[in-house]
Amino acid sequence: MKLKELADQLGLSQTTVSRALNGYPEVNKATRERVSEAALKFGYSANANARRLAIGRIGAIGILMPRDRSERFGPHTSEFFSGLAEQLSLHEMDLLMSPSINNDELAAYRRLISSKRVDGIIVTGPTLMDERVAMLTEAKFPFVLHGRTNIAAPHAWLDIDNAGAFRQATSHLLDLGHRHVAMIDGLKGHTFSEHREMGYREALVERGLPVDPRFIVHERFSDETGFHEAQRLLSYAPHPTAILAGSMMTALGVFRAIRSKGYELGKEVSVIAHDDVFPYLNASNMVPAMTTTRSSIRSAGSRIAELLVRVLDGEPVENIHEIWPVELVLRQSSGPPIAPRR
Amino acid sequence: MKLKELADQLGLSQTTVSRALNGYPEVNKATRERVSEAALKFGYSANANARRLAIGRIGAIGILMPRDRSERFGPHTSEFFSGLAEQLSLHEMDLLMSPSINNDELAAYRRLISSKRVDGIIVTGPTLMDERVAMLTEAKFPFVLHGRTNIAAPHAWLDIDNAGAFRQATSHLLDLGHRHVAMIDGLKGHTFSEHREMGYREALVERGLPVDPRFIVHERFSDETGFHEAQRLLSYAPHPTAILAGSMMTALGVFRAIRSKGYELGKEVSVIAHDDVFPYLNASNMVPAMTTTRSSIRSAGSRIAELLVRVLDGEPVENIHEIWPVELVLRQSSGPPIAPRR
DNA sequence: CTGTTAGCGCATTCAG
DNA sequence: CTGAATGCGCTAACAG
Numbered sequence: 001m002k003l004k005e006l007a008d009q010l011g012l013s014q015t016t017v018s019r020a021l022n023g024y025p026e027v028n029k030a031t032r033e034r035v036s037e038a039a040l041k042f043g044y045s046a047n048a049n050a051r052r053l054a055i056g057r058i059g060a061i062g063i064l065m066p067r068d069r070s071e072r073f074g075p076h077t078s079e080f081f082s083g084l085a086e087q088l089s090l091h092e093m094d095l096l097m098s099p100s101i102n103n104d105e106l107a108a109y110r111r112l113i114s115s116k117r118v119d120g121i122i123v124t125g126p127t128l129m130d131e132r133v134a135m136l137t138e139a140k141f142p143f144v145l146h147g148r149t150n151i152a153a154p155h156a157w158l159d160i161d162n163a164g165a166f167r168q169a170t171s172h173l174l175d176l177g178h179r180h181v182a183m184i185d186g187l188k189g190h191t192f193s194e195h196r197e198m199g200y201r202e203a204l205v206e207r208g209l210p211v212d213p214r215f216i217v218h219e220r221f222s223d224e225t226g227f228h229e230a231q232r233l234l235s236y237a238p239h240p241t242a243i244l245a246g247s248m249m250t251a252l253g254v255f256r257a258i259r260s261k262g263y264e265l266g267k268e269v270s271v272i273a274h275d276d277v278f279p280y281l282n283a284s285n286m287v288p289a290m291t292t293t294r295s296s297i298r299s300a301g302s303r304i305a306e307l308l309v310r311v312l313d314g315e316p317v318e319n320i321h322e323i324w325p326v327e328l329v330l331r332q333s334s335g336p337p338i339a340p341r342r
Numbered sequence: 343m344k345l346k347e348l349a350d351q352l353g354l355s356q357t358t359v360s361r362a363l364n365g366y367p368e369v370n371k372a373t374r375e376r377v378s379e380a381a382l383k384f385g386y387s388a389n390a391n392a393r394r395l396a397i398g399r400i401g402a403i404g405i406l407m408p409r410d411r412s413e414r415f416g417p418h419t420s421e422f423f424s425g426l427a428e429q430l431s432l433h434e435m436d437l438l439m440s441p442s443i444n445n446d447e448l449a450a451y452r453r454l455i456s457s458k459r460v461d462g463i464i465v466t467g468p469t470l471m472d473e474r475v476a477m478l479t480e481a482k483f484p485f486v487l488h489g490r491t492n493i494a495a496p497h498a499w500l501d502i503d504n505a506g507a508f509r510q511a512t513s514h515l516l517d518l519g520h521r522h523v524a525m526i527d528g529l530k531g532h533t534f535s536e537h538r539e540m541g542y543r544e545a546l547v548e549r550g551l552p553v554d555p556r557f558i559v560h561e562r563f564s565d566e567t568g569f570h571e572a573q574r575l576l577s578y579a580p581h582p583t584a585i586l587a588g589s590m591m592t593a594l595g596v597f598r599a600i601r602s603k604g605y606e607l608g609k610e611v612s613v614i615a616h617d618d619v620f621p622y623l624n625a626s627n628m629v630p631a632m633t634t635t636r637s638s639i640r641s642a643g644s645r646i647a648e649l650l651v652r653v654l655d656g657e658p659v660e661n662i663h664e665i666w667p668v669e670l671v672l673r674q675s676s677g678p679p680i681a682p683r684r
Numbered sequence: 685c686t687g688t689t690a691g692c693g694c695a696t697t698c699a700g
Numbered sequence: 701c702t703g704a705a706t707g708c709g710c711t712a713a714c715a716g
Contacts, residue, residue: 001456002693013703018695026701045456049395050693053708058391060438065427074622078420085407085439094459096402097427097437114343114387116709117436222622227629249622252594256629280416280564280591287569287598344709355687360711368685392709395692458693 001044010038021046060094061308062118064108074221075249076276076297080146083301084122091309093119106135113141120308122146127189144308144320146300147191156311156320158304162192165293165326167199169244169272172328174207176336178242178270182215184229184254185246193218196246196274215240219250226253234261234269241337242270248281251290255333270334274326288332295326343386352380363388402436403650404460406450416563416591418618418639422488425643426464433651435461448477455483462650464488469531486650486662488642489533498653498662500646504534507635507668508541511586511614514670516549518678520584520612524557526571526596527588535560538588538616557582561592568595576603576611583679584612590623593632597675612676616668630674637668 007014012035020027020035027035038044052058063084065077085095098112109132112118120142123132128150136143137153145157166183173181183200186193197216204211214236219225226245233240234257243258245251251273255265263269266288275283275292283290307320349356354373362369362377369377380386394400405426407419427437440454451474454460462484465474472491479495487499508525515523525542528535539558546553556578561567568587575582576599585600587593593615597607605611608630617625617634625632649662 003695004693014694015696015704016702019702022695028701031701043452043456045453045458047395047693048457048459049391049400050708051695052391053389053395053710054693054695056708065424075417075420078417078423081420081423081439082407089440095439097423097439098431110385111387114385115390116387117390222624224624224627227627252623253627260629281594282564282566285566285569285595287602345711346709356710357688357712358686361686364711370685373685389709392692393711395694396709396711398692398711 001042002047003044006035006038006042006044009042010035058117058119059092060096060118061088061120061122061305062096062098062112063122063124064105064112065097075278075281076247079276079278079298080124080301083296083298083303084305086298087302087305091305093305093309106131109135113139120144120312122304122308126191128191128194130191142308142311144304144311146304148195149191154316154318156307156317158300158307158322158324159191160295160300160324161326162195163199163202165199165274165295165328166196166244167203168326168328169291169293170200170203171206172330173242173244173270173272173334174203174209176270176334178240178337179209180212180215180238180240181242181244182217182233182240183244183246184217184219184226184233184250185244186218186221188218193246200244221247221249223249223253223256226250227257228253230254230257231261234258234263241268242272242334245271245273248273248275248278248283255286264338266333266335267338270337272328272334275329283329284331286333291331291334292329293326294329295324300324343384345386345388348377348380348384348386351384352377399654400459400461401434402438402460403430403462403464403647404438404440404454405464405466406447406454407439417620417623418589421618421620421640422466422643425638425640425645426647428640429644429647433647435647435651448473451477455481461654462486464646464650468533470533470536472533484650484653486646486653488646490537491533496658496660498649498659500642500649500662500664500666501533502637502642502666503668504537505541505544507616507637507670508538508586509545510541510668510670511633511635512542512545513548514672515584515586515612515614515676516545516551518612518676520679521551522554522557522580522582523584523586524559524575524582525586525588526559526561526568526575526592527586528560528563530560535588542586563589563591565591565595565598568592569599570595572596572599573603576600576605583610584614584676587613587615590615590617590620590625597628606680608675608677609680612679614670614676617671625671626673628675633673633676634671635668636671637666642666 003014007017017035020032088095096118123143124146126147126149130149133149133151137155148157148159185196201211217229243254245254254271258265258269272291275294276297283292345356349359359377362374430437438460465485466488468489468491470492475491475493478485479497490499490501512523527538543553559571585596587596596613600607600611614633617636618639625634
């Protein structure tokens with residue numbers, strides 16, 4: 001059913017029907033109700049393309065998916081998307097996932113813009129001098145960044161306090177008496193990874209403790225790398241008595257490594273993991289329950305969608321910056337260092 | 343830049359430029375090249391909405407996301423989406439994720455159709471008499487189902503051999519000498535869940551063994567439920583000496599439960615998990631390495647996208663049915679039952 | 685091989 | 701308060 005047909009049914013013009021449906025004030029109340037009812041009855045809904053062509057707004061925001069399987073499409077992504085979609089539905093916007101072709105991410109972003117399929121873009125996983133951010137800023141295309149960069153030109157972003165999270169966790173461990181604390185985090189170059197390392201270093205330096213570069217590991221997030229890297233760390237002498245894990249997946253691997261070395265988790269070796277809050281993988285239900293620096297990536301997604309809508313509504317991007325605090329939740333996987341019983 | 347401007351630049355008509363860009367045969371080769379170059383140079387790309395309005399095809403396929411956090415948006419989803427998107431990019435199609443509003447899923451599907459934002463839909467997680475399938479079939483709207491139903495009306499689907507997977511796994515365990523095998527799978531009502539239970543039962547019945555209903559558990563997939571249910575199962579006397587886990591998340595919980603009860607995994611209690619193949623959570627890297635019934639949900643996503651494209655191209659849906667075999671990969675978490683040493 | 689013309693379905697001027 | 705006419709940018713007959 002199209003607008004014209006609906007209008008004919010009602011004996012009204014397309015214009016009036018359109019106005020009634022879109023909530024224009026100058027329509028008679030009785031008429032509006034009659035139109036609404038008929039629309040419902042016939043299951044009429046405007047052809048999105050025609051509508052968009054006419055009003056010049058797309059009604060969708062885009063996010064690029066890396067084609068490459070490895071790095072970025074993990075459980076975080078799905079939680080984040082979920083938050084995005086939840087919020088966007090409130091604004092009757094769609095979420096368009098476009099896979100980037102040929103590893104040429106920048107070209108994919110350009111194509112997304114020039115084909116006018118989205119009103120705005122969400123950018124995730126930035127590096128310190130992210131070229132996508134630079135490009136989009138220069139092109140003046142609306143976007144919100146999940147994370148931060150060192151790029152000076154104003155742009156909208158939301159990030160969690162990664163440095164604070166790792167500083168807090170490291171400080172806590174040091175205060176408990178640990179003297180050898182290691183961290184296994186995500187790949188180098190990404191802002192979050194650099195910030196976390198900064199926080200970790202700050203906590204050590206603050207106490208006048210040395211930084212051992214062997215104890216700072218940057219790797220892909222997965223149980224496998226967590227396992228291997230933790231095994232390696234634990235084979236040093238002296239080995240770390242506490243390990244920070246950059247993700248829950250990493251943490252699972254670290255848990256296994258500690259057990260396979262015969263250490264008691266939470267006593268001989270402590271673990272604090274960063275938890276993006278997965279409904280299907282709960283830190284408090286592990287054995288022992290895992291101490292985490294916790295921040296909901298789903299909420300971040302939701303909020304970012306909201307911010308992008310505001311950008312689209314014309315709010316100046318230099319006003320749109322948020323840093324979310326990260327909460328340290330103490331559970332059983334961390335405690336004072338206890339020497340092995342052997 | 344719009345088509346008209348590009349045409350003016352080149353001193354050609356819109357038509358010719360359009361044809362050149364869209365690969366129509368009747369264009370002079372030299373002209374076509376000149377046009378392509380210019381398009382590249384000016385960064386021209388057709389306005390997707392105008393194009394779609396004119397051609398009547400949307401160029402996107404839709405998938406509904408449950409708004410509810412709990413059940414279906416887990417790690418499986420992200421892998422599946424990833425496969426979809428990968429394939430769709432080859433056809434220059436977008437993936438539209440629309441969140442369902444107010445728990446009224448059916449209405450959300452209707453809205454998605456009537457607003458003409460997608461050419462086709464992908465439906466996942468069906469129940470045996472899935473109402474979405476019934477509705478879409480009746481509305482003659484193109485879709486492909488991931489999974490199966492008992493609905494007779496012809497429709498396109500792709501499913502893995504869930505019954506076979508659990509039959510195979512159960513048979514293997516029984517052949518090893520296990521006499522008490524339990525299963526912890528997804529929620530009842532879902533086809534995959536019913537099929538898996540069927541497979542499990544068949545293996546027992548084939549050997550004349552009794553089915554103990556206490557040993558059949560249907561719950562949400564998560565490490566937490568895996569843990570709790572496995573603990574419960576292991577508290578029975580006699581307790582199961584082998585447990586089938588419906589997902590990797592469940593399996594993680596089951597692992598923990600077995601350890602917390604002091605049993606040796608792979609010896610005193612065996613575990614076989616269904617593995618949808620997550621790049622960040624690898625069965626072979628667990629300790630002990632986990633025996634799995636394995637099937638790539640990412641590949642399934644990719645193939646389903648391909649099938650939907652074929653449906654859109656007019657291929658009769660009654661021809662589009664695929665059942666993928668599931669491979670049993672033996673590793674260390676399963677073995678002959680060994681009595682506890684106490 | 686190329687150009688002219690007429691919609692695709694809607695929102696919006698501008699008149700009534 | 702309502703309607704008739706115009707255009708959003710593109711593709712697809714239909715002519716040349």
